[in-house]
Amino acid sequence: xxxxxxxxxxxxxxxxxxxxxxxxxxxxxxxxxxxxxxxxxxxxxxxxxxxxxxxxxxxxxxxxxxxxxxxxxxxxxxxxxxxxxxxxxxxxxxxxxxxxxxxxxxxxxxxxxxxxxxxxxxxxxxxxxxxxxxxxxxxxxxxxxxxxxxxxxxxxxxxxxxxxxxxxxxxxxxxxxxxxxxxxxxxxxxxxxxxxxxxxxxxxxxxxxxxxxxxxxxxxxxxxxxxxxxxxxxxxxxxxxxxxxxxxxxxxxxxxxxxxxxxxxxxxxxxxxxxxxxxxxxxxxxxxxxxxxxxxxxxxxxxxxxxxxxxxxxxxxxxxxxxxxxxxxxxxxxxxxxxxxxxxxxxxxxxxxxxxxxxxxxxxxxxxxxxxxxxxxxxxxxxxxxxxx
Numbered sequence: 339x340x341x342x343x344x345x346x347x348x349x350x351x352x353x354x355x356x357x358x359x360x361x362x363x364x365x366x367x368x369x370x371x372x373x374x375x376x377x378x379x380x381x382x383x384x385x386x387x388x389x390x391x392x393x394x395x396x397x398x399x400x401x402x403x404x405x406x407x408x409x410x411x412x413x414x415x416x417x418x419x420x421x422x423x424x425x426x427x428x429x430x431x432x433x434x435x436x437x438x439x440x441x442x443x444x445x446x447x448x449x450x451x452x453x454x455x456x457x458x459x460x461x462x463x464x465x466x467x468x469x470x471x472x473x474x475x476x477x478x479x480x481x482x483x484x485x486x487x488x489x490x491x492x493x494x495x496x497x498x499x500x501x502x503x504x505x506x507x508x509x510x511x512x513x514x515x516x517x518x519x520x521x522x523x524x525x526x527x528x529x530x531x532x533x534x535x536x537x538x539x540x541x542x543x544x545x546x547x548x549x550x551x552x553x554x555x556x557x558x559x560x561x562x563x564x565x566x567x568x569x570x571x572x573x574x575x576x577x578x579x580x581x582x583x584x585x586x587x588x589x590x591x592x593x594x595x596x597x598x599x600x601x602x603x604x605x606x607x608x609x610x611x612x613x614x615x616x617x618x619x620x621x622x623x624x625x626x627x628x629x630x631x632x633x634x635x636x637x638x639x640x641x642x643x644x645x646x647x648x649x650x651x652x653x654x655x656x657x658x659x660x661x662x663x664x665x666x667x668x669x670x671x672x673x674x675x676x677x678x679x680x681x682x683x684x685x686x687x688x689x690x691x692x693x694x695x696x697x698x699x700x701x702x703x704x705x706x707x708x709x710x711x712x713x714x715x716x717x718x719x720x721x722x723x724x725x726x727x
Contacts, residue, residue, distance in 0.1 A: 361520065362518050362519070362618055363628075364392075365585075365586060365587075365618045365619070366586070366626045368585040369392075369585070370585055370588045372519075374388055375388060375389030377427060377462075378494075378513065379506055379546045380546060380553075380555055380578070381519040382535050383466075383494060383513075384453040384454075387427070390410070390414040391414050394414045394694065398697075399661060399693075400660070414694070416430075418727070425457055426455070427457075428454050428455075429454075430450075430453070430726060431451045431725075432451075432727075433725075434446065434448055449468060451468030451491075454466075461498075462508065463496075464498075465492065466492060467479075467491070467492050468490070468492075471489075474536055475537060476537030476539075476565060477493045477537040478490070478565075491537075493535075493536075494512060496510025496511065496512055504547055504548050506547075507543075508544050508545075509542070511541050511562075511564075512557060513539050514532075514538065514559070515544070515546070515556070515576050515577060516533040516578060517531070517616050522666075525668060526648050526649075526668045526681070527614075527668070530612075530632075531594065531648070533594075540557075540576075542558050544556070544557040545557075551583065552580070554577075554578065556577045561573050568599075570599075570602055572596035576596075577592065578591070587620070588617065590615070590616050590617070592615075595610070596609070596611070606639050606641075608638050610635070611634070611636075612633070612648075615630070616631075617630075625654070625656075627651070627652070628652040633646070634646045644675070645673070647669070648668075650669070652664060652667075660690060660691040661690050664686070664689065665685070666684070667682075669681065669683075670711075681706055681711050683705025683706065683715070684704050684705065685701055686701070699722040700720070701719065702719050705718075
């Protein structure tokens, strides 16, 4: 009973993670590509200087009136105004979790990451390092398993080269190219496909292309070397292709196949695959629709293959700049042939970029936290606070 109460309180009041923020609702401002605003051309990771400027112009709430020719000042820069050489981008991200259980109040550090990007000519080098006191197991550098033990994490690190305009080839630990990349890494579509941005990155070689109406990425997956032994490491590929016929509409396809000698969940040899479609559309500037649907497959050495589906539909409205009201419907069925019904979840969200470099988010949903068909649905809540330097 005590453990259950603690878990429920954690969900209700927690500042839930979004370690590498990417906001697909920017399509409402005419941005279908991510490379202009993010160091990673597929989104997430550190912001470029241009991206920091757009965050000030389009994303945060404006109090009072702005001049027609408004330009963001130094407050957009690293640490609210520290000048950096043009070859260097730095960014810090902070998030925390509080469990105010009366008999056992706790503060949990979920993220304190520093990200750095160096660009010299066509050469890129990027990496992140930080500390957590709980979670993000797949990104651990250290392995302190004590209840309140802190661990050093590194979610992403890579080097790359611009082979030609619009084409970057790189190698290292990377977020997998699959579906809609967003800050909402607990979506069923992210957890069921293991393509979240919290600790789902993999080591591999990657080519990412973006020019005009097209963007594409192909990654050969060599496994997550931050877990072991080697039998647990998945190998395979992940790929994405997207087409934007206009700057407020994008449609794409994704595909992924991986194999591990010993799956971390099933403790058996397993081949996983997922193939799907996604779309983003903004009929007007402050209303956006996001949708993703995937077919998943799982083949275990000792069991018949299973085919399932997972996806979501989200409506994002912005009644005033910086304040987002969202409604999300999700489904997940890990095996369409069994007797279990699909797992469903509905979420109402308030997301407010209320100050420079700071936003808060409250989610109220009914369902289960993960894609677990045998688990009974229940009402839950999440609260999040995020600040970046």
